[in-house]
Amino acid sequence: xxxxxxxxxxxxxxxxxxxxxxxxxxxxxxxxxxxxxxxxxxxxxxxxxxxxxxxxxxxxxxxxxxxxxxxxxxxxxxxxxxxxxxxxxxxxxxxxxxxxxxxxxxxxxxxxxxxxxxxxxxxxxxxxxxxxxxxxxxxxxxxxxxxxxxxxxxxxxxxxxxxxxxxxxxxxxxxxxxxxxxxxxxxxxxxxxxxxxxxxxxxxxxxxxxxxxxxxxxxxxxxxxxxxxxxxxxxxxxxxxxxxxxxxxxxxxxxxxxxxxxxxxxxxxxxxxxxxxxxxxxxxxxxxxxxxxxxxxxxxxxxxxxxxxxxxxxxxxxxxxxxxxxxxxxxxxxxxxxxxx
Numbered sequence: 001x002x003x004x005x006x007x008x009x010x011x012x013x014x015x016x017x018x019x020x021x022x023x024x025x026x027x028x029x030x031x032x033x034x035x036x037x038x039x040x041x042x043x044x045x046x047x048x049x050x051x052x053x054x055x056x057x058x059x060x061x062x063x064x065x066x067x068x069x070x071x072x073x074x075x076x077x078x079x080x081x082x083x084x085x086x087x088x089x090x091x092x093x094x095x096x097x098x099x100x101x102x103x104x105x106x107x108x109x110x111x112x113x114x115x116x117x118x119x120x121x122x123x124x125x126x127x128x129x130x131x132x133x134x135x136x137x138x139x140x141x142x143x144x145x146x147x148x149x150x151x152x153x154x155x156x157x158x159x160x161x162x163x164x165x166x167x168x169x170x171x172x173x174x175x176x177x178x179x180x181x182x183x184x185x186x187x188x189x190x191x192x193x194x195x196x197x198x199x200x201x202x203x204x205x206x207x208x209x210x211x212x213x214x215x216x217x218x219x220x221x222x223x224x225x226x227x228x229x230x231x232x233x234x235x236x237x238x239x240x241x242x243x244x245x246x247x248x249x250x251x252x253x254x255x256x257x258x259x260x261x262x263x264x265x266x267x268x269x270x271x272x273x274x275x276x277x278x279x280x281x282x283x284x285x286x287x288x289x290x291x292x293x294x295x296x297x298x299x300x301x302x303x304x305x306x307x308x309x310x311x312x313x314x315x316x317x318x319x320x321x322x323x324x325x326x327x328x329x330x331x332x333x334x335x336x337x338x339x340x341x
Contacts, residue, residue, distance in 0.1 A: 013172075014154050015147035022083050024053055032057040039106045042099070045091045049103050052087045056080065056107070060127065068125045074150040077127035078197070082143040104129055131299065141182055141194050148176050149201040150207075159213055166215035173213075177206045237304040 009141040027053075036053035059080065066076050085104055107129040136142060155173070159166045187194035203209075210216060299320060 012168075013147070013151045015150045018079055018199075019083055020078075022059065023078075026055075026058060029054040029058060032061075039206075040109065041103065041106055044099060045103075049088070052084060053107065053110070056084060057110070074146075074154060075197075077130070077325045078133060078146055079150065081129055081130050081133045082139075082146065084129060085139065086143065101131075104131070104134065120177070132220060137194060141179055144176075144181050145195065145201060146197055148179070148199065149204055152204045159215075163214050166213055167219065170210065170213055170215055170219050173206050175208060180205045180207070227243070258319060274289070 011020065033050075034053040034141065036050045039053060043050055063076075081338060084107065087102065088100045088103050093105070133139070133142070152173075155169045159169055183195065183198055188199050213219075
């Protein structure tokens with residue numbers, strides 16, 4: 001998307017405001033210490049779990065009116081449960097499910113003791129830790145889905161009455177497509193693992209709501225421009241790569257000299273140079289010295305073999321005196337003369 005668009009801050013979302021408020025270190029948290037000390041906990045992260053407990057009890061104590069809303073748009077207890085479980089996962093690590101579940105279960109025993117000094121016993125029944133929300137391996141996706149559902153109504157109102165904010169919320173909604181794909185497959189199969197709040201969120205599916213936003217046309221046009229630009233860049237890279245390949249092919253057509261090929265070349269050259277003097281000497285003796293005349297008289301100028309020392313023969317070495325001389329010298333007789341000693 002274009003860099004000119006506003007960036008969505010998590011603090012703009014209702015669910016994130018709720019979680020941020022829960023994380024505040026209020027001065028009166030010590031008022032809930034006595035009750036949280038009753039938790040049965042292991043030594044591992046014991047103090048951190050107690051801090052979560054204090055903040056949880058404080059919310060119940062300070063927000064009693066939250067439970068008096070008739071037909072609320074969202075269930076604050078679901079948010080509280082996800083906040084508790086998320087904080088425990090943060091301290092114990094996502095993979096330490098046993099430790100997380102033991103600590104989460106310990107919160108249920110808070111109601112086994114008198115809470116009259118806090119005067120929140122009545123409200124505690126409204127929101128107890130609920131394993132049915134967090135027992136699934138995809139609990140993070142469930143939390144993300146519910147957070148989005150809680151946020152959508154306020155997003156819709158903001159976009160309708162303040163259109164410059166549309167672009168940043170458009171991207172946030174679009175990113176939830178994969179979450180809906182996940183739960184559509186899960187819930188349409190009719191299994192019992194479908195979140196009980198899914199039906200309340202179905203109408204907020206990005207496939208349904210994105211096209212209704214005022215900035216939909218602008219965002220789709222921007223997306224098309226981005227795709228076209230990426231395609232042009234890819235074509236440019238491909239063209240450059242093809243040109244490099246051709247240049248590389250042309251260069252590779254030239255034989256590369258290596259230590260091995262260089263040595264072979266030297267050996268071939270030495271062999272040729274070694275044979276050349278023998279040929280030159282034999283031809284010169286034959287054509288320009290008395291030995292040559294003597295040989296021609298013996299053979300009748302049609303010699304087919306030359307006897308060497310030791311009795312060996314070099315057969316068919318010189319098919320004719322004229323051909324053998326011209327082969328190496330051409331018109332050399334014009335330049336070389338025999339001077340008897």
